[in-house]
Amino acid sequence: xxxxxxxxxxxxxxxxxxxxxxxxxxxxxxxxxxxxxxxxxxxxxxxxxxxxxxxxxxxxxxxxxxxxxxxxxxxxxxxxxxxxxxxxxxxxxxxxxxxxxxxxxxxxxxxxxxxxxxxxxxxxxxxxxxxxxxxxxxxxxxxxxxxxxxxxxxxxxxxxxxxxxxxxxxxxxxxxxxxxxxxxxxxxxxxxxxxxxxxxxxxxxxxxxxxxxxxxxxxxxxxxxxxxxxxxxxxxxxxxxxxxxxxxxxxxxxxxxx
Amino acid sequence: xxxxxxxxxxxxxxxxxxxxxxxxxxxxxxxxxxxxxxxxxxxxxxxxxxxxxxxxxxxxxxxxxxxxxxxxxxxxxxxxxxxxxxxxxxxxxxxxxxxxxxxxxxxxxxxxxxxxxxxxxxxxxxxxxxxxxxxxxxxxxxxxxxxxxxxxxxxxxxxxxxxxxxxxxxxxxxxxxxxxxxxxxxxxxxxxxxxxxxxxxxxxxxxxxxxxxxxxxxxxxxxxxxxxxxxxxxxxxxxxxxxxxxxxxxxxxxxxxxxxxxxxxxxxxxxxxxxxx
Ligand SMILES: Nc1ncnc2c1ncn2[C@@H]1O[C@H](COP(=O)(O)OP(=O)(O)O)[C@@H](O)[C@H]1O
Ligand SMILES: [Mg+2]
Numbered sequence: 001x002x003x004x005x006x007x008x009x010x011x012x013x014x015x016x017x018x019x020x021x022x023x024x025x026x027x028x029x030x031x032x033x034x035x036x037x038x039x040x041x042x043x044x045x046x047x048x049x050x051x052x053x054x055x056x057x058x059x060x061x062x063x064x065x066x067x068x069x070x071x072x073x074x075x076x077x078x079x080x081x082x083x084x085x086x087x088x089x090x091x092x093x094x095x096x097x098x099x100x101x102x103x104x105x106x107x108x109x110x111x112x113x114x115x116x117x118x119x120x121x122x123x124x125x126x127x128x129x130x131x132x133x134x135x136x137x138x139x140x141x142x143x144x145x146x147x148x149x150x151x152x153x154x155x156x157x158x159x160x161x162x163x164x165x166x167x168x169x170x171x172x173x174x175x176x177x178x179x180x181x182x183x184x185x186x187x188x189x190x191x192x193x194x195x196x197x198x199x200x201x202x203x204x205x206x207x208x209x210x211x212x213x214x215x216x217x218x219x220x221x222x223x224x225x226x227x228x229x230x231x232x233x234x235x236x237x238x239x240x241x242x243x244x245x246x247x248x249x250x251x252x253x254x255x256x257x258x
Numbered sequence: 259x260x261x262x263x264x265x266x267x268x269x270x271x272x273x274x275x276x277x278x279x280x281x282x283x284x285x286x287x288x289x290x291x292x293x294x295x296x297x298x299x300x301x302x303x304x305x306x307x308x309x310x311x312x313x314x315x316x317x318x319x320x321x322x323x324x325x326x327x328x329x330x331x332x333x334x335x336x337x338x339x340x341x342x343x344x345x346x347x348x349x350x351x352x353x354x355x356x357x358x359x360x361x362x363x364x365x366x367x368x369x370x371x372x373x374x375x376x377x378x379x380x381x382x383x384x385x386x387x388x389x390x391x392x393x394x395x396x397x398x399x400x401x402x403x404x405x406x407x408x409x410x411x412x413x414x415x416x417x418x419x420x421x422x423x424x425x426x427x428x429x430x431x432x433x434x435x436x437x438x439x440x441x442x443x444x445x446x447x448x449x450x451x452x453x454x455x456x457x458x459x460x461x462x463x464x465x466x467x468x469x470x471x472x473x474x475x476x477x478x479x480x481x482x483x484x485x486x487x488x489x490x491x492x493x494x495x496x497x498x499x500x501x502x503x504x505x506x507x508x509x510x511x512x513x514x515x516x517x518x519x520x521x522x523x524x525x526x527x528x529x530x531x532x533x534x535x
Contacts, residue, residue, distance in 0.1 A: 172313050173350045175333035176342050177410060178366030182332055201396070 008128045008161050016058040020237040021136040022143070023244075028127045030248040035119045041108070043255040044115040051122045058130050067125050068118075075114055082110035132229075133157050139231040147225055155210070159203075166202055262286045262322075263339075263418055263448050264310055269319035271305055279305040281472045283319070289417075292449045294459040294480075297469030298494050303452045304345055306469070307420045310450070311340040338367065341411035345422035345452075347403040351395040356387070356406055359395050363414035381413040385439060401432030408439065419443055420450045425458060437462070456498040460484065460515040468493060481513040 011017070016024070035044050055064040083093075086106030094102040136157075137150035175181055214220075264287040271280040279302045287293055295303050308314040309321045312333040321328040324339055344350035353359040357378050364374045382388040385405045390398060395406055404424060411419060421440065425433045437458055443449060444462065453459055459466060459480060466483040468475045470493040476483060484490070484497035487505060496502060504514040509527060514520050 169349045170352050172333075173344060173352060174362075176311055176313065176337055176344075176350075177363035178334050178337040178414065179362075180332060180334040180366075 007133045007158055008125070009132050010060060010063065010129050011132075012059050012130075014058045014130075016054065016130050019240065020231055020233050021131045021139045022233065023237045023240050024127055024131055025136070026241050027244050028123055030244050031123045032120055034248050034252055035116045037252045038255045039112070040255050041112055041115060043251070044112065044119060048115055048119045048122065051126060055126060058126075060126070060129050063129060064122055064126050067121055071117075071121065074117070078114060078117075079107070079110045082106040082113070086110075128157055128160075134229045135231045138227045138229045139233075141225075141227060142231070142233075148220075151214075151219075162206075163199060163203070166199060170199070261289045263289050263324055265320075265322040266309070267320045267322070269306075269309065269316050269321060271309070271314060272317045273305075279472055280309075283474055285467070285474065285477075287418075287448065287450065290448055292444050292462055292464045293451070293467060294463035294465070295450065295452045295467045295469060296454070296456070296459060296495060297475075301469040301493070302472045303469055304422055307342060307422060307450060307452065310418070310420060311336045311342045313342070334366065337363070337414065337416065339416055340418040340420065341414055341416035342420045343408050343411050343422060343424065345426075347400070347407040348396065350407045350410070351403065354394055355391070356382070356393050356395050356398075357391040359406060360410050360413045363410060367414060377413045377415075381409045384412065384442075385409045386435075401428050401435070404428065404432070405435065405439070408436075412443070416447075418448045418450065420452075422452045423454065424451065425453060425455050433458070456484075456496065456501075460498045460501070468495070480515055484515065485513045487512075 031047060035047055038044055038047075051064060052061065055061045083102045083106040084100065086103055086109050088105050089101075089103040091104040092101045093104050093107060096102075133154050137147075137154050140150050140153065141147055171181060264285070266283050266285040269280055269283040269285075270278070272278045283306060295306065297303055305314065309316060309328070310323065312328050312331060312335075315329060323331075323336060328336065351359055353362060360378045360381055361374050364377045369377070378391070379388070382391055385408065387402060387405060387409070390402065390406075395403060398406060408419075408421065408424065424436045424440065428436065433455065440449060440451065440462060449462075451459075451463070463480055465477060466480050467477045468483060468490070475493060476486065476489060484501050487497065490496065497505070498515060500517055500520055501512075501514055504510040504520055504523070505512045510520075511523060514523060
């Protein structure tokens with residue numbers, strides 16, 4: 001059996017790893033709100049690039065861009081569609097004739113959307129890499145989030161690594177029976193198409209099994225629950241949380257003024 | 259040309275997560291051999307055989323398949339020569355009908371449609387599961403799922419067939435079915451079988467490889483291996499029950515592998531008692 005992968009969390013002993021999960025969560029939420037609030041492309045780019053020093057200091061620089069491998073196709077589609085079909089076209093960049101052209105507004109729009117996506121993905125993934133899911137749930141419970149909500153957060157965080165490892169297993173099975181998965185895009189698409197059925201069925205089956213496992217351990221029994229893990233909001237967390245709020249508010253305001 | 263289908267030299271492998279699963283493995287497997295790999299869970303058996311069809315690439319050392327470095331071929335190319343039946347059939351089966359599952363490999367080998375159909379029919383009849391051809395593979399019970407997983411490899415007719423714990427979790431009938439199938443296959447194929455079922459191993463293997471802590475601890479015929487009880491005990495393995503019994507019976511040989519052998523030996527020990535009856 002392949003090893004059960006429960007989260008993407010990578011244990012390291014760095015300053016960022018040791019922060020309270022809530023501090024990191026507030027940072028992530030601030031990043032997401034800001035990239036949507038800010039319209040200028042350069043301000044969003046800075047937020048995306050900010051991941052580099054962060055990941056470096058958490059010793060995870062080589063890991064943090066990994067999800068982009070699977071997502072490049074989304075960016076291709078995004079640019080493909082928007083550069084040709086964006087509704088408010090004014091300036092032509094490249095004219096192919098026959099009414100087909102690449103429009104500047106479309107390219108700009110695709111770039112802004114891509115940067116927002118990129119910021120959410122790399123910062124979101126970074127959050128998952130540096131936050132132990134159990135600690136996150138524990139600290140959410142401490143600020144009176146219902147524990148069912150905590151469970152939803154936890155299991156959502158587990159979905160991505162689990163699906164990724166299931167995908168790898170099925171691809172291994174297909175290669176072992178002669179399917180060529182290297183090479184042309186057509187080859188790759190052909191390899192991925194029979195994946196969808198088993199992945200979907202597997203997930204549904206997982207839900208059923210989990211429900212049974214949870215309920216047989218009194219998950220919905222109404223009582224005060226204790227926690228196996230313990231987290232604390234320390235002074236440095238409070239300072240950093242406050243700085244994050246102040247910084248991103250200013251950042252948003254400045255991007256609108258300038 | 260050597261007659262080795264598989265040659266492993268100084269193979270070491272570390273998983274990206276940092277687990278050193280194989281340490282300096284040297285091994286040769288001859289054409290037509292029936293080899294069993296035994297060892298406790300986590301000793302590296304699955305990791306080792308995944309190198310034989312290129313699913314894993316050595317961290318260091320070489321894997322040579324039919325005289326050619328495995329690095330130079332993709333798993334898909336190697337699948338023509340080496341078929342690997344996964345330990346867990348749920349990991350291996352991904353189509354929505356049994357017949358499509360069996361057809362998947364032959365289609366990738368670019369066989370013609372009627373040839374593919376013939377392979378599907380022949381293989382499903384061989385494993386006696388033709389009646390399930392339109393069933394969803396994952397709806398079958400574990401015994402049948404395991405057979406379908408084997409069948410999906412047989413349909414491609416690779417010379418080497420690797421079976422990763424083909425009888426684990428099965429009931430008696432399932433084990434017997436798997437056993438007779440493996441015996442049939444061994445007439446024309448090189449067989450590598452990973453198993454915890456020492457009875458099965460002693461019955462079918464010509465050579466046993468014992469793995470322990472990412473290394474090969476010893477290798478030899480079943481008789482040679484099962485006689486070394488103290489070494490086996492270190493790896494938490496035990497010889498087949500009948501062998502244990504004869505090892506504990508005074509005056510008995512310690513390399514007896516089957517009940518028939520045991521009875522024969524008994525007869526030579528006490529000729530008078532069998533006469534008096
Ligand atoms: N995908 C993987 N990632 C990391 N470690 C693994 C993986 N698969 C197996 N291992 C580890 O490698 C070692 C050998 O595993 P395996 O080859 O499956 O053993 P066996 O088949 O003999 O039970 C074990 O310690 C196991 O935990
Ligand atoms: Mg195994």
